[in-house]
Amino acid sequence: MKKNRIFNAVVILGASVVVFVILAALQYIGVIDEYNGQLLTLSGIYIVVALSLNLITGFTGQLALGQAGFMSVGAYTTAIAIMKFHVPMLLAILIGGLVAAVFGIIIGFPTLRLRGDYLAIATLGFGEIIRVLMINLGSLTGGAAGLKGIPAFSETENFVLDAVIKFSWVYVFAVITIVIISNLINSSPGRAIISIREDEIAANSMGINIAYYKIFSFTLSAFLAGVGGGLYGIYMGYLNPTMFGFMPSMNIVVIVVLGGLGSITGTVVASVAFTYIQEWLRVFKDLRLVIFGLALILVMIFWPKGLLGNKELSISGFLRKLFKRENNPERTVSQQNGSREGK
Amino acid sequence: MAVLEAQNISIVFGGLKAVTNFDLKLEKGELVGLIGPNGAGKTTVFNMLTGVYNPTSGDILFNYSSDDNASKSIVGLKPYQITQLGIARTFQNIRLFKDLTVLDNVRIALHFNVKYNALQAVFRTSAFYREEGRVAGKAKELLEIFHIGEKQNELAKNLPYGEQRKLEIVRALATNPKLLLLDEPAAGMNPQETQDLMKLIKFIKDQFNLTILLIEHDMSLVMGICERIVVLDYGQTIAAGTPAEIRKDPKVIKAYLGEGGEFDA
Ligand SMILES: Nc1ncnc2c1ncn2[C@@H]1O[C@H](COP(=O)(O)OP(=O)(O)O)[C@@H](O)[C@H]1O
Numbered sequence A: 001m002k003k004n005r006i007f008n009a010v011v012i013l014g015a016s017v018v019v020f021v022i023l024a025a026l027q028y029i030g031v032i033d034e035y036n037g038q039l040l041t042l043s044g045i046y047i048v049v050a051l052s053l054n055l056i057t058g059f060t061g062q063l064a065l066g067q068a069g070f071m072s073v074g075a076y077t078t079a080i081a082i083m084k085f086h087v088p089m090l091l092a093i094l095i096g097g098l099v100a101a102v103f104g105i106i107i108g109f110p111t112l113r114l115r116g117d118y119l120a121i122a123t124l125g126f127g128e129i130i131r132v133l134m135i136n137l138g139s140l141t142g143g144a145a146g147l148k149g150i151p152a153f154s155e156t157e158n159f160v161l162d163a164v165i166k167f168s169w170v171y172v173f174a175v176i177t178i179v180i181i182s183n184l185i186n187s188s189p190g191r192a193i194i195s196i197r198e199d200e201i202a203a204n205s206m207g208i209n210i211a212y213y214k215i216f217s218f219t220l221s222a223f224l225a226g227v228g229g230g231l232y233g234i235y236m237g238y239l240n241p242t243m244f245g246f247m248p249s250m251n252i253v254v255i256v257v258l259g260g261l262g263s264i265t266g267t268v269v270a271s272v273a274f275t276y277i278q279e280w281l282r283v284f285k286d287l288r289l290v291i292f293g294l295a296l297i298l299v300m301i302f303w304p305k306g307l308l309g310n311k312e313l314s315i316s317g318f319l320r321k322l323f324k325r326e327n328n329p330e331r332t333v334s335q336q337n338g339s340r341e342g343k
Numbered sequence B: 001m002a003v004l005e006a007q008n009i010s011i012v013f014g015g016l017k018a019v020t021n022f023d024l025k026l027e028k029g030e031l032v033g034l035i036g037p038n039g040a041g042k043t044t045v046f047n048m049l050t051g052v053y054n055p056t057s058g059d060i061l062f063n064y065s066s067d068d069n070a071s072k073s074i075v076g077l078k079p080y081q082i083t084q085l086g087i088a089r090t091f092q093n094i095r096l097f098k099d100l101t102v103l104d105n106v107r108i109a110l111h112f113n114v115k116y117n118a119l120q121a122v123f124r125t126s127a128f129y130r131e132e133g134r135v136a137g138k139a140k141e142l143l144e145i146f147h148i149g150e151k152q153n154e155l156a157k158n159l160p161y162g163e164q165r166k167l168e169i170v171r172a173l174a175t176n177p178k179l180l181l182l183d184e185p186a187a188g189m190n191p192q193e194t195q196d197l198m199k200l201i202k203f204i205k206d207q208f209n210l211t212i213l214l215i216e217h218d219m220s221l222v223m224g225i226c227e228r229i230v231v232l233d234y235g236q237t238i239a240a241g242t243p244a245e246i247r248k249d250p251k252v253i254k255a256y257l258g259e260g261g262e263f264d265a
């Protein structure tokens, strides 16, 4: 038992470090060029935000379409904290997450009674309200023009090093987000959250406080989206309200649906894939949106569970199989938490 | 002191009087049958007792603690609060978490007694591991009683029908109830399976010190194990008594078989 725990922790930490070292080194020596390095970093931000949406939509079963709104709150808060109040970057990002979380609570309560389409519309409206708010809070947010000159993560003389440091920040946040969501979902509170998705009435009858866990989920989701937003603002170096409109919210939904509602691995893979495909399709200009729309429809029809359904890749599970160690009884939910068919 | 006392509860759905002036007193350790033809209002009674519906009038008192005199009204509480106080139920139309494993179904029902929070889960503290071990052990123990322990990693929807019904009972038991409400637990089972299940129900009643209220529309099934039977028809109690009394009651015979009928059971 104890050996298993340490094994898991070591494997996860080890794998994260190995992947990090490889990616960072390849960028530093130029095998991954600046352009691709930027895309990798952007993928990491998408991982954070898409996982935050998967928590609320994939695991809690609440269709939310305003995730860019939370991102926006986090992004502006972080940027303002850094630029106007000279708050250290890490703290500023966390404050961005916290303020977004407050918004999560604020919109969580009134939407408790809403389900399905109605919730989707309400959260969509929330995203728009935030956008309009950002335009009209001119003195703080710079209005429609936005904020320019957000300081970068680092300003060494070395351009390549700066890019690698930028990547490192995002990478660490992405890994932490993956660990948070995965550890939460594979636990008793996580099972309570999933039971809401599966059958609210049954969950209620099994002693699960539905309202509490919905709000919890909304709040944590908003927090993570806010953190993702904070990273995004610093990554871009500028902010304006159009960056967080309806389309960005939909992009996040596309990632989560493509990857699989309720699959952490799927979200990670889809985040990276989406970032690259979005770039490749840039030549098609606005037609890009049509292509994404079509892709989404096709996936829904032929692959309703997304790329990975609800399956998870487990490195420690894989290694254990390789070395024929006994099965770890703790990891069952994420590997087997059910499909979303027939809803 | 009664474990549960429903006092004159009624509920109206848009003009339809689904249950009218229903009284019920369950003493500790009793196994009582609630029977009646389809549409009589049996499930609606369960829904009122478990907070799914609020009665239009009347009161429900539940003796929630180990102190025999500590009863309180549970009208207006949410289903999860009532479950946490000690009333568990199964559903007539099976409501398992069908896309989750058998084990997870039971672990979800154990959740509100788990002693670690989300933060401890994220940091994988020792409380997490200790409680997860305890919860998995407890779940397996309950599954074994119903002989479905070896299926713990199967998805609930892949269990045969009879085992799904059993899993519903296990899940209800996992909430550690004082009072267990079973809504047609034998529906869809063959006579042999039904007999086995009824024995099992009696066994868990003694094993876990339960009081049980059991709905069945086929009254011959409950005659054998229930000490007392309440008969509903059109939302009203038309008879209450021992199985022998119920069997001979002309109103019951009429409700079930029409005028001039007779039970062969
Ligand atoms: N939510 C509801 N809304 C309207 N009518 C209902 C509702 N629930 C039950 N009923 C009606 O109440 C009556 C009793 O139903 P029910 O309690 O399910 O009967 P039983 O379980 O005895 O077969 C039926 O006529 C049913 O249609």
Ligand SMILES: [Mg+2]
Residues within 6 Å of the ligand: B042, B043, B044, B092
């Ligand atoms: Mg019924």
